[in-house]
Structure formats: structure tokens, C-alpha cells
Amino acid sequence: MIFEGRARVLGDDVNTDYIISSRRKRETIDAAVLKHYLLESVAPDFAASVQPGDLIVAGGNFGCGSAMEVAATVIQAAGIRAVIARSFARSFYRNAINNGLLAVPCETSSIQEGDRLRVQSADGVMTVRNLTRGQAMHAAPIPAIMLRILEEGGLVGFLAKYGGFD
Amino acid sequence: MTPQTISEKILSGHAGRTLYAGDIAICSVDLVVGTDGSGPMAIDYFEQMGGSRLYDPPRVLFSLDHYAPPNTPQTRAFHDRIRRFADRHGATVFAVGDGISHQIVVERGLIGAGELMVGADSHAVTCGALNCFAVGVGSSDLAAAMMTGKIWLRVPHTIRITLTGRRAPDVAPKDVALALVGELGASGADYQTAEFTGDGLLRFSLEDRLVLSNLLVEAGAKAAIFPHDSNTTEYLAARGGDRGSPVQADAGAHYAREIRCDLSTLTPRVARPHQPDDVVPLSEVSGVPIQMVFVGTCTGGRAVDFHEALDAFARGGGRVARGLQLVLTPASREVEERLRADGTLARFISAGAIVTTAGCGACCGTSGVIPGDGMTVLSTANRNFKARMGSATAQIYLASPAVCGLAAATGRIPPALLTESAS
Numbered sequence: 001m002i003f004e005g006r007a008r009v010l011g012d013d014v015n016t017d018y019i020i021s022s023r024r025k026r027e028t029i030d031a032a033v034l035k036h037y038l039l040e041s042v043a044p045d046f047a048a049s050v051q052p053g054d055l056i057v058a059g060g061n062f063g064c065g066s067a068m069e070v071a072a073t074v075i076q077a078a079g080i081r082a083v084i085a086r087s088f089a090r091s092f093y094r095n096a097i098n099n100g101l102l103a104v105p106c107e108t109s110s111i112q113e114g115d116r117l118r119v120q121s122a123d124g125v126m127t128v129r130n131l132t133r134g135q136a137m138h139a140a141p142i143p144a145i146m147l148r149i150l151e152e153g154g155l156v157g158f159l160a161k162y163g164g165f166d
Numbered sequence: 167m168t169p170q171t172i173s174e175k176i177l178s179g180h181a182g183r184t185l186y187a188g189d190i191a192i193c194s195v196d197l198v199v200g201t202d203g204s205g206p207m208a209i210d211y212f213e214q215m216g217g218s219r220l221y222d223p224p225r226v227l228f229s230l231d232h233y234a235p236p237n238t239p240q241t242r243a244f245h246d247r248i249r250r251f252a253d254r255h256g257a258t259v260f261a262v263g264d265g266i267s268h269q270i271v272v273e274r275g276l277i278g279a280g281e282l283m284v285g286a287d288s289h290a291v292t293c294g295a296l297n298c299f300a301v302g303v304g305s306s307d308l309a310a311a312m313m314t315g316k317i318w319l320r321v322p323h324t325i326r327i328t329l330t331g332r333r334a335p336d337v338a339p340k341d342v343a344l345a346l347v348g349e350l351g352a353s354g355a356d357y358q359t360a361e362f363t364g365d366g367l368l369r370f371s372l373e374d375r376l377v378l379s380n381l382l383v384e385a386g387a388k389a390a391i392f393p394h395d396s397n398t399t400e401y402l403a404a405r406g407g408d409r410g411s412p413v414q415a416d417a418g419a420h421y422a423r424e425i426r427c428d429l430s431t432l433t434p435r436v437a438r439p440h441q442p443d444d445v446v447p448l449s450e451v452s453g454v455p456i457q458m459v460f461v462g463t464c465t466g467g468r469a470v471d472f473h474e475a476l477d478a479f480a481r482g483g484g485r486v487a488r489g490l491q492l493v494l495t496p497a498s499r500e501v502e503e504r505l506r507a508d509g510t511l512a513r514f515i516s517a518g519a520i521v522t523t524a525g526c527g528a529c530c531g532t533s534g535v536i537p538g539d540g541m542t543v544l545s546t547a548n549r550n551f552k553a554r555m556g557s558a559t560a561q562i563y564l565a566s567p568a569v570c571g572l573a574a575a576t577g578r579i580p581p582a583l584l585t586e587s588a589s
Contacts, residue, residue: 013352013441017551022203022530026233027240029207041553061353064386065549066530067288069207069304089386090357091288091302098306143190145318155306159215164314165192 001102001122003081004131005053007115009108010043014058015065016092018042020074022066029070031077038078052079055119057111059085063092072096082119084108084128097146098155104128106139121150169416171324172391173359176299176413180282187323187420196281196298197225198311199267202241203232203532204286205248207305212312221315223256227276229267230260232532234525241532257312265498265524266464268292268300272376273500275402278410279394284311289464289548291383295375296402297394297412299359302383322388323422324359325350326415329366331430336583338474338566339374340466340546343381344435346427348445356386358422361415363393366429372401373470380465381548384442434583437564440552448569452581456487456563457541459574460555462495462527462534466546466567469504472496475546475571476510478583479517482575486518492574493535494519495527519574531556544573 024037039046056062056075062085063071072095075083082102086109096103104119104126111117115132124147126139142150145165152158168186170178178184181191200208205228220226228248233241245262252259260270268290270276277283279297283290286308293300303317311317327346346360360382362375370378375392382390392398394412402408434448461467461475472494486492494514496502502524505511511521520535528534529547536556537543543555543562550562563579572580 015549015551017530017549017554021553021556022232022532023536023553023556025203026238026532041558061356061386064352065288065384065551067286067302067304068203069306072304087353087356089353090388091304094307095304098304143320145190155310156211156214159217159310159313163216165310165316165318 002118002120003055003102004116004118005055006051007057007111007113007117008050008054009111009113010056010058012059013061013064016063016068016071017065019063019071022068025068025070031070031073034070034074035077038074050078050080054080055117056080056083057108058083059108060087062088064089067091067095069095072099072101076101084119097150100150100154104139106137110135169418171359171415171419171421172361172413173299173322173324173389176280176282177319177321179280185321187321189321190318191321192316192318193282195284195311195315195317197227197271197277197283198308199271199283199285199290200228200308201232201267201287202230202244202248204305204308206244208286208308208312209247209251211306211309215309215313217309217313220255220257220312226257226312227267228252228257228259229264229270230262231266231525232530234262234523234533236262237533263499263524265501266526269464269497272296273405273498275405275407279398280411280413284308284317288383289380291387291390292376292380292464294379294389294391295372297392297398297410299389299391301389322357322359324361325355325423325425326421327360327362327425327427328364329362329427329429330364331366331428332369333429333432336434337432338568339370339377340566341432341435342427342429343378344437344445344564345432347381347384347443348435349425350385352385352441352443354385355382357388360387360390362391367393368395368397370397372397373468377465384548434566434569436569436579437550439550439561439563442549442564448565449581451563451579454563454579455542456490456544456573456577456579458491458493458537458543459570460493460528460543460545460547461567461570462497463529463547464497465548467495467497467501469501471546471567472505472510475567476513477571478568479571479575482572484517484575486574487577490574490577491535492519493528494521495534496524499524528555530554544570544579546570
């Protein structure tokens, strides 16, 4: 997988309620509707300015708090194919991979808003190239089981194909 | 054999092979718990996965707790979808008003020591107080567990938290939990289990332990597990018995980190807006005017919490402060019935409080009371993220039930618990 796009930079500890509020989820779990409220309480102009192909770049502990899975699907619905963060909260990390959203844990402090990034995932090795600044960051290898899930587009595709984990 | 932590032992037992931290394994699941928040998406995914039947219907539960009661056509439709699915497949549904999923699991002894529970609610970790491995997941993992009875897990490293000494009378389990989250930070326990030990443990009842297990997820913990002891047995004896197989860590097990907490040195704590790990001594925020007090949730909504809140409320004058809204939401129907029977709710209501349907209540802005814009809220809950309760401009402070009860009477965050006199 190779994705190229514009960096949209967020800070540390972006919790899932910030990504999409529980109150919005009460109205619908349809991500195509919820995407209009993406990050509304912390970045009120984000949803209106996001463009398909943009990449979210964050600090540590991205996706902490509630395990609600719409936090992953709403990011995808906005046309974002990968989230790059210094670290992820475990429930968001699982939910992202389970929906085929690439979650890339790597150093992000040098990435600035608007930088052109290229994210490449090959055989479990993920690399982020900052085309604007001429830098490359490498992520820790993704576990084999997660790679297999990702290859099927997520856990639904994986289980629809294999019927189980064994 | 190399010594193992509690997590390594429980997950080994559920994978059928010896595991250590860092291993990835397919584990069999003893209990699968969904909510009205996570359930509808899980049902969609279950069907898209080709799921035709639940792996073991008696082991699959749903609780209608986040939208209790449903106050929109959409939330009612979520409930109907869960009920129809459960009727068709034989799963159990706990109704609106029965309470919060993990509270019900604990109260009814539905999970045993040494077992593995997958709950599609981040606060499923609460059940670790019963010496089980209880982990929070999203809807896709819930759907997979419903269908296959399995989950893949990376065996977590463990942080050993040793509690020693005795708490002062004004220090609640919530204060201990806040102090630990403050020390660890919001990501300090990411991907790791918190395992509790120490001679201070026996003075934590099972209900006290639930508070610690619950709040450790605010430091990112994957599980937060207590040993099994006489307090566990005593709690479960009245609830259909203690059916699990207790698990203790081996001497010499490897811990990623050790935290020692001398309980005698702790004082009451408060988490400031908008991070649960922004924890300061109560005295540092005393005097902040409060417009809404919320006593409830899976952290602070059990009978003991309401008793402690009422005691402090009475000492503060016993009337809801002018212009303040005091909102009480029992964590479960059992809690509500106890509080009705012992007169706690009647005393609160006659003093000006309101009581809402047992469940998650106002915690995440999905049911109950939404604070007004710009209001300052003091809450027994676990999260104070911006907009968490439904208003992006509300300020949410988290504290113990006693601090919340006292503030409800005085209208301000109190400087201390013991010296506060009637106002």
C-alpha cells in the first residue's frame, strides 16, 4: 500500500470523543453522516477543510478513551487512508486495523501542517517519507495477524474469507 | 518454567500454550459483552462476516446502558435492533434501567476468577477486580468474538502496583485511582496490564477495587487485575458463589515497571479539565464555583458511593446549593433498589437532587442531563474530556463521591473534607 497526501497535524492524547463525540454517535453510526462532525470540539474547521487523501499526523496516545469504533470509520469516511502517530491507544489501534485504516506508529515531531507525506506499507514494514522536508521515518513492524487482517481490508473481510482465526 | 504474571497465566490458559509478554495468541473467550453503544455496529459486522449463529449464546450479553432511557427515535431503533438480534440468536439483553454492562457482570457474578472477558466498552477493565482478564474492545472485535468465541491478543507486559499502608479517613478509592492515573499519565499504561498487590489490598473491598480497575484505563491499561482473596469470596458469596479458579502471579514474574504507593501519604485528589491525568490535590482547586454535580457511572455510581456522598452532603448543610443541579444516576437497578430501600435517594430528593435512570447517565452526553455551555461540573465519573458530557464549553472536574457530595451542598469545590462545617 502506498498513500501520498497532505499532513493534517494534531497534538497528543487526541481521544475518541474528540475524533467524534458520543453524542453524535447517538444520532447515527453512519460514518458518511458523522464525518461532518470529525474533530468538531477540538478543531472546529477540520471537517470542512479536510480533503480526500489527507493524512492525520498526531503525537502520543492517539485514540485514547472510549473504544468506540466509529472513531476509526469516521476518519476513513473523510477520505483519510492513514493515521501516523508517535503512539496509539490500543483500542483505537485495533479498531483502525480491523477496518482497514492504516495506523502507523512512528516519530512525528518533525512533520508540519501541510507537509507532503508518502506512507508505504510492504510486508509489514511501514515507512513514512516527508517529501516536503526530505526525511524518512520507519515504524515498528506490524504483527503478522494484523497484517493479514489489513490485507483483507479489515476484520470483516478476514472472517468472511477464513471463517475463524485458526 | 519461567515465572508468569497473572495476565500471562490467564492468557496461556485460554490459548492452550505457555505465553509470555509480547507473544501473540488466539485466545478462547469466556464472556462476550456488548452495549447499545457498540452493539448495533457489531451486529452489522457479525452479519457481514457471515455470522449465522453465536458461538455459545449463554456467553453473549448486551446491556442497554448508554441510551437509558432512549430519548430519540434513533436510540430506540438501536435498542430494537439489539433485541431482535438477541431474540433470534439466544443472547441475553439487560434492559434499560438494569444498569451498566460491567457493573451487571460483577453484581451477578457472571465472570469468574481466571476467566477471559471481552467487553465492547473501554471500561470493561472494571471486571479485573474479580481476578479475571477483562479487556475493552470495539465493535469489530466484539462481532468476531460473538461469532468465533475467540480473540487475538498480544500478551501485555505488566506494571505491578504495590499498595501499602492505610488510607486516611478522607481518602477514597477514587483518590487512590486518580493519584495513580496522575502518576502514570494518560499513556503510561498503554498496552500493559496493571496488577495490584501489597498489604494495603485487604483494606480495599471488592467495590473499592472496582474503582481502581475502572480508572486505570484512563492511563491506557489493557487490563487491571486484583488478586483473589477473602474480600472477593465475601462479595461473591452473596451473589451465587465464587465459581472461578483464582490466579496469582508467580514469585519472580517479570514486571515492566513497579509502582509503590504508600496509602498513608495520600490526600484527596481532583482531575482538572480536560484530562483525567491532570490530577492535583483537592486543596489546589478549592473554591472553584460549581453549577452541576453528577454522582454516578461505573466509577462512582455504586451504593457505597452514594452513602459517602450523602454523608458529606449532610455535613455540608444537607441542601442543594442555590443554582446548582445535583444529578444522581445509580450504576444499576440493584444499586437503585438498595438506595431506595435504605432511604438514601429519598433524602437526596427531598434536599433538591434529581435521580435519573440507572445506566451511564450524563457521563458521555448520551442520556440524562447535559450541562449548559460554560458550566462547571464536578463529577464522580472517569472522563473529563472537552465536550464529553455534551457541551464543548463545560468544564469538568473529577473527584471522589464525598468531595462531590460536599460541593453539592456548598456550591464550590471544598478545601478539604473533614474540616468543612455547615454553611
